[in-house]
Amino acid sequence: MSARQTILDFMREKAYKPMSAEELLKVFEIPKKESKAFLKLLKQMEKDGEIVKTRANLYGVPERMNLVVGRLYGHPRGYGFVIPDDPDMEDLFIGPEDLNGAMHNDRVIARINKQTRGKRKEGEIIRILNRANRRIVGNFEKSRHFGFVVPDDKRITNDVFVPKEEFNGAKEGQKVVVEITRWPEKRRNPEGRIVEILGYVGDPGVDIAGIIHQLDLPLDFPxxxxxxxxxxxxxxxxxxxxxxxxxxxxxxxxxxxxxxxxxxxxxxxxxxxxxxxxxxxxxxxxxxxxxxxxxxxxxxxxxxxxxxxxxxxxxxxxxxxxxxxxxxxxxxxxxxxxxxxxxxxxxxxxxxxxxxxxxxxxxxxxxxxxxxxxxxxxxxxxxxxxxxxxxxxxxxxxxxxxxxxxxxxxxxxxxxxxxxxxxxxxxxxxxxxxxxxxxxxxxxxxxxxxxxxxxxxxxxYWRQVPFIYRVHEEPDQQKLADFNEFIHNFGYHIKGIQNEVHPRQLQEILKKVEGTVEEHMINTVLLRSMKQAKYTTVPIGHFGLATEYYTHFTSPIRRYPDLQIHRIIKEVLKKGSLTNKRIQELEELLPEVAEHSSLQERKAMDAERDSIDLKKVEYMLDKIGHQFEGIINGVASFGFFVELENSVEGMVRVSRMTDDYYHYHEDQYALIGERTGKVYRLGDRVKVEVYRVNLEEREIDLILV
Structure with a gap:
């Protein structure tokens, strides 16, 4: 067992109370000549979010201190969710006023503050462990003495303030890369300097160049x-x-x-x-x-x-x-x-x-x-x-x-x-x-x-060697309960939802709805209730595949985890087992590889989806006035999203539904007319006309026919 794991196991014991570095040195009987290395390890574990140091300089594990360590996922409407490292913990809702300068994809520590009516836990960011957005791509807006970069990624909700001396030749309406020089604080935008000008918005190739630069990866190899x-x-x-x-x-x-x-x-x-x-x-x-x-x-x-x-x-x-x-x-x-x-x-x-x-x-x-x-x-x-x-x-x-x-x-x-x-x-x-x-x-x-x-x-797994697994956690209990409530409207029901749900029960629902009018809608809502698959060193199983052990072995040319596990497999095949030294090396290395690979995978998926969505919007530029049939695939208080038959997505805004006043019913995923009782619900088929296409904002506005 590694020194890191020994410290964590000790701090997770019920009898443990937060201790100072000096007390921990005594408990573990660390010789004087090794104390420097031990203190360095504590510092690194704190940096990684595995342990937390209180204001009184005492160390403990976050889960025993009402804290959550994980990655923040921002929402375009200003709030976010902390996705915990611990797979047994639920996502933590963070209101816009409680982000405290954290941005989308940052690795953070959050304090759990309260539980809302819907049993959803809420919290606030108390520490940022690692910043994810050192460079941001967006559109430059210029005034006489300063400018702003409006991020392309709508989950980064802060515009970046740019002082005049940091324009570096950027002009109004250009797509630029801005490097952050000062991170956001409560009620204060981040500041930055323009480091690259990609071209004017709308020029050929500038859109895809923006997506590539947002990945912060060089196109060419060093x-x-x-x-x-x-x-x-x-x-x-x-x-x-x-x-x-x-x-x-x-x-x-x-x-x-x-x-x-x-x-x-x-x-x-x-x-x-x-x-x-x-x-x-x-x-x-x-x-x-x-x-x-x-x-x-x-x-x-x-x-x-x-x-x-x-x-x-x-x-x-x-x-x-x-x-x-x-x-x-x-x-x-x-x-x-x-x-x-x-x-x-x-x-x-x-x-x-x-x-x-x-x-x-x-x-x-x-x-x-x-x-x-x-x-x-x-x-x-x-x-x-x-x-x-x-x-x-x-x-x-x-x-x-x-x-x-x-x-x-x-x-x-x-x-x-x-x-x-x-x-x-x-x-x-x-x-x-x-x-x-x-x-x-x-x-x-x-x-x-x-x-x-x-x-x-x-x-x-049975060889008991450090390894990278592909895992898919069980869905959040509250999200499943909401899903069950939703499908109840159509005569379907998942039994025993309060207890552990087996994926077979969800698969049976999908089988029942196959070929029905509501199939697309129920598939969509269920998918949104599921967690994202990720890489980890702990084999907690793959819920979606209903399997206990799963990894990624089959694509080492294009996925780093596959390449990494091939090394381990070859070592084990050659030697029959791994030395204690090698086990310790891998125990230190693999969690970081798994975490980084999961982050890069999500970045890649976002970039791939963004590039496709961008071209879909561009494809619709000359379709204004054309009529299409589609399915409602998202409902909000301000309107509903429609997926057209060609897979392009657009929005019907409530402000353009002039035949009635429409109210949003969250539990029914529907907008319902006050006077007429007319219902527009997730999964309904509608006929729409393309009203406006905004390539810069990647938005398509639709009106009902």
Whole structure:
């Protein structure tokens, strides 16, 4: 056990009362020569929010002091929520007057103050542990003696004040990057200086440039990183092949999207007997090339993930690795990590498995589209072209359906939301919005990757080594109670809501509403009731997948946690176990990696969604006056949001509903007319006309037809 964990365990004991540093030195009998290191550790633990130092200079753990440590998520309307590090704690509501200078995504300590009528806990920020927004992207507004930058990210609700001497050439109406020089305080805006001018709002490319800069990541890799990447040999030494399992004669292939260029995973399948198949999931062995602590590794950790924007990819690794040496390109020898599983075709049970280092040669690069055409549409031309692979694909389809059935039976939740893709012309202008169908090919890869992730996570758990897990916490009890109250209006009910709810109960509700008028609405409300999945070193399970052990093993080219756990797996496979020193190193390192990776993932998701939403708004610029049908997917006191058939979202404002006075009924997710009793509720179908499109604010105003 690490020194850090020993201190935490001691402070969590019931009999513990906050102690000074001197008292702790005595309790732990720290020799004089080691006292400096011990005090340094206490300081670091305080900085990380694991322990808190009171005004009387006494140390304790936050949970015993009515405090919550976590990350603040801002809301455009000025308030926020602290998402606690402790998965057993509920989110804490923070009113605008209690933010005390904290901004969206800051890591904070909050004091729990009271509980409101709806049983929701409220608090106030008392300390900011780590600032997340050192640079902010926004639109510059200038007056004679000073200026303001209005942030693009609406969850950052403070405009940044810029003194005249810090304009650095910025002009009114330009999109800029502002560096914070003074953090906000109660009733005082942050101050900053302009460090980069991206161009005038509305100029081609400026919008996406703003999203990229908000990530605070360089588009280009640093020179030392590129130098390391360029020094890597494309040749695989014979000695390396000899020490691995050679699977180059095994039929393996990749199945990905049409425009994918980095191939993390290949699959293989063999029929062992009438009821048993051997499924192979072969993952690019990135750790062979990206050594721990190297410039490549540090840059990959900093980025955390590859980011897939509407018009480009910002990769986690240089292209020479991501699209070349590490990518499982067809007809090329590639180093891989393999999870080989013998599975019973009758019930999807894994009979036995093996995880090992391997070398493969992918037989083919297939696309989802091609596989769907072969298996669903029975496309004879494609089936003839890939005739040697068709029997493998058919067997994979059979196994996929068995695995999926088993997963659904245990209660895995599967939301039914159609995906869309924005098609751009060569100048980056949106010309179409296409629905992306999810068919058997996508499901094959999804099921196989889920199964490999489960097997690896459980294997490492029982080996009792420090590890990074992918977890999804149970929904907040109050949010589930609200959801239950909402679906009661439609004749549905979750039993035993006061006790622990099993995901199967939620899945059953989704099954019942399938094909009904209210399906979209109930799917939407349930999704909003769920927590976000994240990375952590504690395997608390994955609620949405209804599984006890889960990790991310299958995408080390584009996700840092996968790359990190590959290292641990390889060490364990080589040595059988880890040394105490290595365990201690990992116990110190992994929580930080998990926390940073979760943050980077959310940033990437926000950027991806922002880039798509931006192009969707741009697509609607010439649609003013056009009429569309849509579904109400959000209701507030000031109006309701409508998702059009092409997946674009707009808003009908109460101020433009002139036939009556409408009142917001939060419990019914509805606006109800005072005189007419007319109801506009979440999930209702409406016909609307596009009234106004504001690209700068990324808003579409609609009026009812």
């Amino acid at each position: 020179k030392d990183v590129l130098k390391e990447a360029n020094a890597i040999s494309e040749e695989i030494p014979e000695s390396e092949i000899k020490r691995r399992q050679d699977l180059r004669n095994l039929i393996t292939f990749t199945i990905d999207g049409e425009d994918a260029k980095d191939f993390d995973d290949a699959v293989s399948i063999e029929q062992l007997d009438e009821n048993t198949v051997r499924l192979g999931v072969h993952i690019a062995d990135v750790t062979h090339y990206v050594k721990e602590g190297s410039a490549l590794d540090q840059e990959a950790l900093k980025r955390g993930t590859s980011i897939y924007l509407v018009d480009r990819v910002i990769p986690m690794l240089p292209k020479r690795l991501s699209n070349g040496i590490c990518s499982l390109n067809p007809y090329e020898d590639r180093l891989t990590m393999t999870c080989m599983m013998d599975i019973d075709l009758r019930d999807g049970r894994v009979i036995k498995y093996d995880i090992f280092e391997s070398v493969i040669r992918s037989s083919e690069r297939l696309t989802y589209n091609q596989v769907n055409k072969m298996l669903v549409d029975n496309d004879q031309e494609l089936r003839e072209r890939y005739s040697r692979l068709v029997p493998y694909l058919e067997l994979m389809e059979k196994l996929c359906l068995v695995l999926r059935k088993r997963r659904m039976e245990r209660g895995s939740i599967d939301f039914n939301f159609p995906e869309t893709k924005v098609k751009l012309d060569e100048n980056g202008k949106p010309i179409d919005i296409i629905k992306v169908e999810r068919d058997i090919a996508e499901k094959i890869i999804e099921e196989f990757m889920i199964k490999a992730n489960e097997v690896v996570a459980e294997d490492m």
